[in-house]
Amino acid sequence: MTDPTKRPLTLRDVSEASGVSEMTVSRVLRNKGDVSAVTREKVQNAAKRLGYVPNKIAGALASQQVNLVAVIIPSxxxxxxxxxxxxxxxVLESTELQPVVGVTDYLPEKEEKVLFDMLSWRPAGVIIAGLEHSEASRAMLRQADIPVIEIMDVDGEPIDTCVGISHRRAGRKMAEAIIEAGYRKIGFMGTKMPLDHRARKRFEGFTRTLAQSGIEIADQEFYSGGSALAKGREMTQAMLERSPDLDFLYYSNDMIGAGGLLYLQETGRKIPDDIGLAGFNAVELLEGxxxxLATMDACRREIGQRAAEVIVERHMGVKDHETTISLKPKQQPGDTLIRKT
Structure with a gap:
């Protein structure tokens, strides 16, 4: 949250924290000059611990800020x-603000680098996916003294403001629908966690709700990389060969769910009577x-709109705002989940 009393960090702060002269600190942070590896590491560790980011526009603009909004996403x-x-x-197209996008590939160390580079240009605000960040990233975001909007998730404490859905609630609601429909032997397929924190939280909400009804996940499999459709087919085939008596398959996203659906149709399984399945995200591409596919709309476009609206309001000087903006995911039973009449 923007703090009017916060003093921007300077080279002197890094100098004092590392025990190295300001001139040497400057050389290290600009990657100039001959500096020993030991000294370089001291300076870099101190800067990371403090959340210090050099200002690439220092002296160039009276406002010391540009009309860019840093948007940092995993993929x-x-x-x-x-x-x-x-x-x-x-939302931003009708304002003076322009989004600039950075991609992290779900890697904390890459998020640190993208943040460091983007914050050095002193953007008007940051929109960043997720609530989980490394200590170095959190330090930079706290020190940035600009609006920081964490998106997609509200299950946690935001640095400033968060806009998203509760993924634990989404997992819980899907489990409740599956239980109500009478399915009991359930397999789960999803991305490799823990790096995908939102998928992990859905899985937690899902399994906890099943457990409350005395149901355990009968089989599970995880993947990373590659074509989601192909992976969905491969994992579904492998799981049903291991556990042929499963009566429901829950996928962490629609694309692997669609791959599973295609495999089941090709092998003549009756859906949803013999076996049901569901995904997550309500991807429009799959409507053909x-x-x-039974799924859940995660309010993606609305999340982007609400996050941008907060940035615009704060840019215009509006100080009072919600710290958590929670949207409700919408369940869509589709044709692959038995509906009670």
Missing amino acids: LGNMVFPEVLSGISS LSLR
């Missing part, structure tokens, strides 16, 4: 985030399938 290949970006752009 452009994932179909979720282009829709979020569309929501952000739809012969069966509509």
Whole structure:
């Protein structure tokens, strides 16, 4: 949260924290001059601990800020985030603010680098996916003294403001629908956790709700990388060969769910009577399938819009604002989850 009493960090702060002269600190942070590896490491560790980011526009602008909004997301290949970006752009296009995008590939160390580079240009605000960050990233975000909007998730404490859905609630609601429909032998397929924190939280909400009804996950499998459709087919085949008596398959996203659906149809399984399945995200691209996958709309475009609106309001000087903006995911039973009449 922007703090009017906060003093910007300077080279002197890094100098004092590292026990190295300001001139040497400057050389290290600009990657100039001959500095020993030991001294370089001292300076870099001190800067990281403090959350210090050099100002690339110092002296160039009277406002010491540019009309850019740093948008930091884990992936452009994932179909979720282009829709979020569309929501952000739809709000910012009528303002003087322009989004600039950085991608982290779900890697904490890459997020640190992207943040460091973007914050050095002193953007008007940051929109960043997720609530989980490394200590170095959190330090930079706290010291930035600009609006920081964490998106996609509200299960945790934001640095400033968060906009998203409760993924634990989303997992719980899907489990409740599956239980109500009468399924009991359930398999789960998803991305490798813990790096995908939101998938992990959905899994936690899902399994906890099943446990309350005396149901345990009968089989599970995780993947990372590769074509989601192909992975969905491969994992579904492998799981059903191991556990042929499963009567429901829950996928952490729609794309692997669609791969599983195609495999089940090819092998003649009756859906949803013999076996049901569900995914997550309500991906519009899949609406052309012969069966509509049961899923949950995660409010992606609305999340982008609300986050951008907060940035615009804060840029215009509005001080009072919610710290948590929680949207409700919408369940869609489709054709692959038995509906009670």
